[in-house]
Amino acid sequence: MFKKVYLDNAATSWPKPKRVVEAMSNFLIRQGCNPGRAGYDCSIEAGRQILKTREKITKFFGGISPENVVFTQNITYALNFAFYGLIKKGDHIITSDLEHNAVWRPLKTMEKKGLISISVFPFSQKEFSPEEFSRLLKPETRFVVINHASNISGQVLPVKEIGAAIKDREIFFVVDTAQTAGSLSIDATEIGIDVMGFTGHKGLFGPPGVGGMVLSERVAEIIKPVFQGGTGSVSDSEFQPGFLPDKMESGTPNTPGIIGLREGIEFIEEEGLVSINKKTEKLKDLLQKGLEEIPGVKIVSGPGEDFVSTFSITMEGQDPGFLAYYLGEKGIMVRSGLHCCPAGHRALKTFPEGTLRFSPGYFNSQEEIQFTINTFEKIVTGK
Numbered sequence: 001m002f003k004k005v006y007l008d009n010a011a012t013s014w015p016k017p018k019r020v021v022e023a024m025s026n027f028l029i030r031q032g033c034n035p036g037r038a039g040y041d042c043s044i045e046a047g048r049q050i051l052k053t054r055e056k057i058t059k060f061f062g063g064i065s066p067e068n069v070v071f072t073q074n075i076t077y078a079l080n081f082a083f084y085g086l087i088k089k090g091d092h093i094i095t096s097d098l099e100h101n102a103v104w105r106p107l108k109t110m111e112k113k114g115l116i117s118i119s120v121f122p123f124s125q126k127e128f129s130p131e132e133f134s135r136l137l138k139p140e141t142r143f144v145v146i147n148h149a150s151n152i153s154g155q156v157l158p159v160k161e162i163g164a165a166i167k168d169r170e171i172f173f174v175v176d177t178a179q180t181a182g183s184l185s186i187d188a189t190e191i192g193i194d195v196m197g198f199t200g201h202k203g204l205f206g207p208p209g210v211g212g213m214v215l216s217e218r219v220a221e222i223i224k225p226v227f228q229g230g231t232g233s234v235s236d237s238e239f240q241p242g243f244l245p246d247k248m249e250s251g252t253p254n255t256p257g258i259i260g261l262r263e264g265i266e267f268i269e270e271e272g273l274v275s276i277n278k279k280t281e282k283l284k285d286l287l288q289k290g291l292e293e294i295p296g297v298k299i300v301s302g303p304g305e306d307f308v309s310t311f312s313i314t315m316e317g318q319d320p321g322f323l324a325y326y327l328g329e330k331g332i333m334v335r336s337g338l339h340c341c342p343a344g345h346r347a348l349k350t351f352p353e354g355t356l357r358f359s360p361g362y363f364n365s366q367e368e369i370q371f372t373i374n375t376f377e378k379i380v381t382g383k
């Protein structure tokens with residue numbers, strides 16, 4: 001019936017809004033110059049486009065200033081920049097048991113080298129309690145690092161409550177919004193987030209290859225660059241500029257990607273974040289309920305009521321990889337396995353097989369969801 005049903009928006013959103021594609025291609029056809037590197041028109045215009053995107057992101061995420069928006073190629077780079085640019089030997093870090101490898105691997109590597117110690121709050125099992133959370137705090141606790149929503153179960157973690165629990169302390173709050181930016185409203189300053197990492201290609205509807213971070217003032221002052229190189233500014237100096245965003249942005253930026261990201265955010269503003277969320281939530285509920293009724297299907301969930309439109313299932317006696325393959329044969333695209341999140345699967349007791357993950361997006365229809373339920377049922381029942 002359908003040629004393709006794309007249900008892997010947690011990996012990357014697809015299709016992209018037409019305006020994203022058009023703006024990127026217009027830039028490459030009509031301007032396409034290197035921003036901030038020369039005095040001719042199209043270089044100045046490219047720089048202006050990047051500034052406009054910084055302004056858009058500042059407003060969209062409640063940042064304090066466009067200079068405090070740093071562009072990277074994705075959130076993995078942004079988080080690594082934050083860790084390697086801020087963490088010092090002896091620091092203690094609190095994180096969750098649902099972290100993606102973008103957080104887990106750098107932190108575990110630093111721990112293995114004896115640089116840091118880590119405490120884990122079991123968000124996959126327990127609802128947040130300020131008292132229990134406070135028991136993890138130590139005099140040397142310098143960071144709390146968590147994802148805003150799990151990329152396995154879609155469980156939303158309580159960033160507002162955590163922000164309130166560590167407010168007025170010398171503890172930096174780092175939040176990975178890979179699964180929430182564009183679907184939940186986030187005010188980084190109000191929540192007290194010091195490093196809000198974002199990736200452009202998922203809920204923000206931008207292209208792959210662009211992401212970044214929104215920095216608080218106290219972090220902006222002390223963060224150290226991981227890379228040094230050309231910034232198009234203070235070229236007479238042998239050293240990296242000390243001011244943002246140049247301090248953290250070396251080399252030619254992904255200008256078309258940055259423009260595409262701004263268009264993605266403008267698309268969200270035009271459609272309305274709430275109505276986008278309402279639609280994807282409805283599709284997710286329909287799919288989850290439909291699959292749940294099939295004997296043997298188990299939803300991989302977590303405590304609380306708050307979930308984004310991503311969820312995982314396991315199926316008794318069935319390998320998630322095979323199920324994804326059979327769905328793929330019918331044109332239904334979903335992801336199976338560990339989703340770059342072995343820590344989360346261990347916590348959810350779905351390691352090492354992993355799960356079958358469904359993540360409907362704004363461009364899916366109810367008919368596609370019903371087709372997916374029917375097809376899945378046929379695959380597992382053989383009827």
Ligand SMILES: Cc1ncc(COP(=O)(O)O)c(C=O)c1O
Nearest residue numbers: 074075076100102147151178199
């Ligand atoms: C929670 C979470 N964090 C980080 C990432 C990494 O995103 P990117 O590959 O865009 O850096 C992902 C991607 O799936 C994710 O789901």
